[in-house]
Amino acid sequence: MRIGFDNDKYLEMQSQHIRDRIALFDNKLYLEFGGKLFDDFHASRVLPGFAPDSKIRMLLQLADQAEIIITINAHDIEKNKVRGDLDITYGDDLLRLIDAFRGYGLYVGSVVFSRYSGQPAVEAFKKRLEALGLKVYRHYSIPGYPANIPMIVSDEGFGKNEYIETSRPLVVVTAPGPGSGKMATCLSQLYHEYKRGVKAGYAKFETFPIWNLPLKHPVNLAYEAATADLKDVNMIDPFHLEAYGETTVNYNRDVEIFPVLDSMMRTIMGESPYHSPTDMGVNMVGNCITDDEVCCQASRQEIVRRYFSTLCDHRQGRCDQDVVYKQELLMNQANVTLEDRPVIARAKAKAEQTGMPAAAIQLPDGTIVTGKTSSLLGASAAVLLNALKALGGIHDDIHLISPIVIEPIQRLKVGFLGNHNPRLHTDEILIALSISAATNPTAQLALDQLPRLRGCEAHSSVILSQVDSSTLRKLGVNLTCEPHYQTKKLYHH
Numbered sequence: 001m002r003i004g005f006d007n008d009k010y011l012e013m014q015s016q017h018i019r020d021r022i023a024l025f026d027n028k029l030y031l032e033f034g035g036k037l038f039d040d041f042h043a044s045r046v047l048p049g050f051a052p053d054s055k056i057r058m059l060l061q062l063a064d065q066a067e068i069i070i071t072i073n074a075h076d077i078e079k080n081k082v083r084g085d086l087d088i089t090y091g092d093d094l095l096r097l098i099d100a101f102r103g104y105g106l107y108v109g110s111v112v113f114s115r116y117s118g119q120p121a122v123e124a125f126k127k128r129l130e131a132l133g134l135k136v137y138r139h140y141s142i143p144g145y146p147a148n149i150p151m152i153v154s155d156e157g158f159g160k161n162e163y164i165e166t167s168r169p170l171v172v173v174t175a176p177g178p179g180s181g182k183m184a185t186c187l188s189q190l191y192h193e194y195k196r197g198v199k200a201g202y203a204k205f206e207t208f209p210i211w212n213l214p215l216k217h218p219v220n221l222a223y224e225a226a227t228a229d230l231k232d233v234n235m236i237d238p239f240h241l242e243a244y245g246e247t248t249v250n251y252n253r254d255v256e257i258f259p260v261l262d263s264m265m266r267t268i269m270g271e272s273p274y275h276s277p278t279d280m281g282v283n284m285v286g287n288c289i290t291d292d293e294v295c296c297q298a299s300r301q302e303i304v305r306r307y308f309s310t311l312c313d314h315r316q317g318r319c320d321q322d323v324v325y326k327q328e329l330l331m332n333q334a335n336v337t338l339e340d341r342p343v344i345a346r347a348k349a350k351a352e353q354t355g356m357p358a359a360a361i362q363l364p365d366g367t368i369v370t371g372k373t374s375s376l377l378g379a380s381a382a383v384l385l386n387a388l389k390a391l392g393g394i395h396d397d398i399h400l401i402s403p404i405v406i407e408p409i410q411r412l413k414v415g416f417l418g419n420h421n422p423r424l425h426t427d428e429i430l431i432a433l434s435i436s437a438a439t440n441p442t443a444q445l446a447l448d449q450l451p452r453l454r455g456c457e458a459h460s461s462v463i464l465s466q467v468d469s470s471t472l473r474k475l476g477v478n479l480t481c482e483p484h485y486q487t488k489k490l491y492h493h
Contacts (some may be wrong), residue, residue: 001364001455004294005049012286015061018203021282022065022169024273025201028193030186031282032205033174036098045221045478046299047289048455055207056104059172066170067109068101071092071139071185074113074122077179083177091125093176098134109171110135114181117141136250138164139181139188146184146260153267158191178230183261190268201273202265204254204280209234211248211278212286218299221334225306228326229319235300236401240276250279300336301457301478307331308480312463315483343459344480346370351461355487359383361477362457363390373423376406380460380468381429387456388433391449400443401432426471453477462486 022029036042037055045054051057059066075081076090083093094111102109111129113122116138126136131479139161144151151157162183170187173182186202193200208223221233239258254277261280265272274280289295302322307327313319331337338344343360346368350358356373359380363369369390371383385400409432410422423433436443454476463481464472472479 001292003049004291006045006288006290010288026199027169028200030171031205032182067107067168070170071112071175073180074116076118078121112137114139115141150432158188161188163192163369198244209249210286218296222299222302225303225330237278240278243275250412251279304341310485347459357462358461361387378423381426388449392445426468
C-alpha cells in the first residue's frame with residue numbers, strides 16, 4: 001500500500017517542537033492533549049504511514065521530562081457514562097489509560113475530578129483510586145464558567161480548586177473522552193502556578209484539523225466526518241488571519257472559546273502569549289505529509305466509511321437524521337461517491353444473487369473476493385476464508401476446515417450454549433482454522449496471510465454482529481455495512 005506520511009520525521013519534529021514550547025515558559029508547560037493517545041486508527045487511515053501509536057512514541061522521547069494528569073468529569077462517573085467505541089465506563093477507561101501509560105513506562109502523576117460537588121458515587125470512586133495508590137484532586141464547578149472571568153480567575157473560582165502537585169517540566173493533561181475538563185484543569189493550574197511565582201505555560205495538542213492544510217482538504221473534511229455527531233465544523237482561524245495575514249484552519253469550538261481563553265490568560269499571566277487558537281497548537285502533522293494525493297485518496301475513502309457508519313448509527317437510533325445530512329454534504333464537498341468504494345457494489349450484487357447476506361473484501365492488489373451465507377458459515381466468516389485463500393494462492397475448491405470439524409462446533413453452539421444461529425462467526429472460524437493448521441499445511445498457509453488483511457476494505461450487505469465487526473477491526477480491515485439487519489427482529493445482539 002502506498003505511503004503518504006513520514007512517521008519518523010513526525011516523531012522527531014513533534015517532540016522537538018514541544019521541547020521548544022516548554023523553553024518559552026518557566027520550564028513548565030501544561031499540554032492539553034486532545035484526541036486518542038493510543039490506537040489512533042483514524043489518523044493512520046487518512047495519513048497512510050502514520051503509526052497508530054505515534055503519539056505515545058513521541059511522548060516516550062520526552063519521557064524523562066513528562067508526567068501525566070488524567071482528568072475526568074465527576075458527572076460522567078455519577079452517570080456511569082460509557083465509551084461507545086470500547087463499551088466500558090469512563091471510570092474503567094481511566095484505569096485502562098493508567099495501565100496503558102505505565103505499560104509504556106510513562107509517569108502518571110495524578111487524577112483530577114472536574115465539576116466535583118461531593119457526589120456519593122464520585123466519593124466512592126475516589127476512595128477506590130486512593131486505595132490503589134493514586135493521588136486524587138478535586139476541581140469544582142465555577143458559577144458563570146467560562147464567561148464570568150472575574151469570578152473564574154479568583155480565589156472563589158480557580159483558587160478554590162485543589163492545587164495539583166507536579167514535579168516535571170511537561171505536564172500532559174488527557175482524559176477518557178470529550179467534555180472531561182482538560183482545558184479548565186490546565187488553566188486552574190496556571191492560576192495556582194502564578195500565585196506561587198512559577199511562570200508556567202499552556203499549549204494544546206490536537207491532530208485534527210490540520211492547521212496548515214486548506215479548509216476543504218480531504219484530510220480535514222474526513223475529520224469533520226469523524227466528528228459529525230459532535231457538530232464540529234472546520235473554519236478559518238479569524239484571529240490568526242488578523243494577527244499575521246496568514247490563513248490557517250481550526251475548528252469552531254476552539255475559535256469560539258479563544259476570546260475567553262485569551263482574557264483568562266491575560267488576567268492570570270499579565271499578558272497572553274498567543275494571538276490566535278492556531279498559536280496555542282503544537283501539531284506538526286501537516287509538515288510530515290510526503291504524498292498529498294495518497295492522503296487525499298485515503299481521506300475520501302474514510303469519508304465514505306463514516307457515511308455508512310452514520311447510516312448504521314441512525315438505523316440503531318444512536319444519531320439524528322441531521323448527522324446523515326451532514327455526512328452527505330461532506331461527501332459532496334470531497335467530490336466522492338459510493339462508486340469510489342467498489343466493495344459496496346460487489347457485496348450488494350452477491351446478496352441479490354443469493355438472496356442472503358453477503359460480504360466483499362478488496363485485497364491489496366485490488367482484487368475483490370466475496371462471501372455468501374451458507375448453512376455452515378456467516379457471510380463475514382466466508383469472505384474472510386476466501387480472502388485468505390486468495391492471498392495464499394490456494395484454490396477455491398480446497399477446504400481449509402473440514403465440515404466434520406465445523407458441525408460439532410455448531411452442535412455445541414445450538415445444543416449446549418443456547419444459540420439460535422448455528423453458523424460460525426469470524427472469531428470461531430479463525431479458532432477452527434488455527435486448530436486445523438496444526439495438522440494441515442494449507443490451513444497454516446492461509447493463517448499466515450492474516451497480517452496482509454490490514455488496511456483492506458470490506459463491505460457487508462447487512463449490519464454485522466458485534467463479534468464479527470470487532471474481529472474484522474482487530475485484523476485491521478476497514479469495514480462498512482448497509483444499514484439493514486438480516487432479520488426484522490426488534491432485538492439484535
